[in-house]
Amino acid sequence: MDDISYFKKAEAESLKNLVDIAISKKLEEVNTMEESLITKLKLQETTYEEYIDYLENLDTEFHSFLSLSNIKDLVSEDFENFEIKHIPETTKPVLPKFTFGQFCEDDISKLLGNISVPYIEPAMRKIKPMENTSSELKPTGKERKKEGEKPSRKQTLSLSSSVTKVWEYKVTWVDDVYHISIDKSGRRQLWISDIHANLVKTKQALKKNQLQKIQTSGGTEGYHTVTNDGDLIFADRENNVISRLSPGNTCMIRGFIKTGDWGPLSTHSSHINRDLLVGMINEIGQSKVTRYNKTGTEIQNMQRDNKGQQLYKYSHYITENINGNICVSDYMICAVVVIDKSGQYRFSYTGQGSELDPYGICTDVLGHIIICDAQSDTVHLLDQDGQFLSLLLTSQQGVWGPRSVCVDDKNNLLVGQRFTNTVRVYKYLHG
Missing domain, CATH: 2.120.10.30 (TolB, C-terminal domain)
Known part of the structure; x- marks a missing residue:
């Protein structure tokens, strides 16, 4: 039973490591998505900043027409055909959505293997009567050596x-x-x-x-x-x-x-x-x-x-x-x-x-x-x-x-x- 407990713990540790690896990969995907969105938004920000600069320059130019010396430019043919650039169009970012995984305790239990008692009819123990075994002596050291059996050393050391x-x-x-x-x-x-x-x-x-x-x-x-x-x-x-x-x-x-x-x-x-x-x-x-x-x-x-x-x-x-x-x-x-x-x-x-x-x-x-x-x-x-x-x-x-x-x-x-x-x-x- 100790071995079963040990292997179950080892299996759980292995599953935990796999979960950590999977989570790490998912987080890397999230980071990649985030970096891509930030890049797109920065490009749009640059576009709007350039348009704001354009409007500020245009405002400065219009103020210069307020002086009497430049008033004739306001009625010129070039000014009548002048058009202000439209506000640039940009796309609205599409944010990723998180879908919760579908799992339960039973799913995890299946991943960790199954412990069961095999359906085997228990064998009967055969116990010899004492009178039949009293004459059976343990082999001597020489007999062990002859038979290739290694004597236990832990008890005697x-x-x-x-x-x-x-x-x-x-x-x-x-x-x-x-x-x-x-x-x-x-x-x-x-x-x-x-x-x-x-x-x-x-x-x-x-x-x-x-x-x-x-x-x-x-x-x-x-x-x-x-x-x-x-x-x-x-x-x-x-x-x-x-x-x-x-x-x-x-x-x-x-x-x-x-x-x-x-x-x-x-x-x-x-x-x-x-x-x-x-x-x-x-x-x-x-x-x-x-x-x-x-x-x-x-x-x-x-x-x-x-x-x-x-x-x-x-x-x-x-x-x-x-x-x-x-x-x-x-x-x-x-x-x-x-x-x-x-x-x-x-x-x-x-x-x-x-x-x-x-x-x-x-x-x-x-x-x-x-x-x-x-x-x-x-x-x-x-x-x-x-x-x-x-x-x-x-x-x-x-x-x-x-x-x-x-x-x-x-x-x-x-x-x-x-x-x-x-x-x-x-x-x-x-x-």
């Missing part, structure tokens, strides 16, 4: 009492590591970008790990992400488009999504429903988050809170938590802003003591929110409700200028930094 560096490795073709996107489709590959818009695909933890390089228009934002299928999605802010690259570079779709007047900054592919979340900014300094479905259709915009206030100023990193919350790192307001999946504001995190300068952000299987703080050269750990838990990494663990974080499929934390192309890998969960 917890925070470690200390953080341990597992390994580190350098990534050539980049000068630093401003964002990391991990491919969780089983290929153990990463996409890493630096401040100079170099985007590189690497094989995790191998010395000769560089597989591919793309020159982009990105920089110090989390502008790329990897889908569940292993597709790379990256934003092109210069051309206001989002592109898609399939594994093996078999199909590059440039302009997979066109963002219009909004420049895409950050992207995140949802592992919950395969939606694409995009942080954007426009030319007048407004910022928002837009949700697209997996085919690239816009379904939701999130820009303001319930009081009409702007949620963001520069949504340059974005991620999604296990509960569907959307977490946005915004260094221009010195905060991480969290909203729920329907776009309702939940909370903001502004740091501990000193002002927060948030960059890279990610979440883990326990719902923790992990944030890079460029101000204090630390990595912050929060619970999913925004409560501060600890400074997960500091200079004591060898971290300087953290800019990017992500968690791999083994629940290791990968950290990228400014001024170095080294990726450091830490173990912070146990179980």
Whole structure:
């Protein structure tokens, strides 16, 4: 039922956007009509002004005849044939009329889809007696491995009492590591970008790990992400488009999504429903988050809170938590802003003591929110409700200028930094 409520809200938001677009076009038509009428009226005004000037000149000329020296001109043959010009004719403007649209609540309801319970005869639940199941034991870890079943990790994992560096490795073709996107489709590959818009695909933890390089228009934002299928999605802010690259570079779709007047900054592919979340900014300094479905259709915009206030100023990193919350790192307001999946504001995190300068952000299987703080050269750990838990990494663990974080499929934390192309890998969960 939660999914139905979510999709209904998303559908309503999409309909609202369409209404806004239609109204905008109608207002443009009204403005065009108004400008056309004003132009015609000004031309008529010019005509009447010219005729008034003509009459004033004629009046001046007639007054000159009042003197005795010019009286003979009044009886001349030329004066007898003189005619005053007629008042120029102009057309009366035809004003447009507004016809009210014919719609009702039922019409809107039809546009928002229908919810119904399918007419299917309920199937009877089959419940085995206890005596028949008492001997059926859950498969062991070895049996799970043999059968290809992945054991549940969430229930057994917890925070470690200390953080341990597992390994580190350098990534050539980049000068630093401003964002990391991990491919969780089983290929153990990463996409890493630096401040100079170099985007590189690497094989995790191998010395000769560089597989591919793309020159982009990105920089110090989390502008790329990897889908569940292993597709790379990256934003092109210069051309206001989002592109898609399939594994093996078999199909590059440039302009997979066109963002219009909004420049895409950050992207995140949802592992919950395969939606694409995009942080954007426009030319007048407004910022928002837009949700697209997996085919690239816009379904939701999130820009303001319930009081009409702007949620963001520069949504340059974005991620999604296990509960569907959307977490946005915004260094221009010195905060991480969290909203729920329907776009309702939940909370903001502004740091501990000193002002927060948030960059890279990610979440883990326990719902923790992990944030890079460029101000204090630390990595912050929060619970999913925004409560501060600890400074997960500091200079004591060898971290300087953290800019990017992500968690791999083994629940290791990968950290990228400014001024170095080294990726450091830490173990912070146990179980």
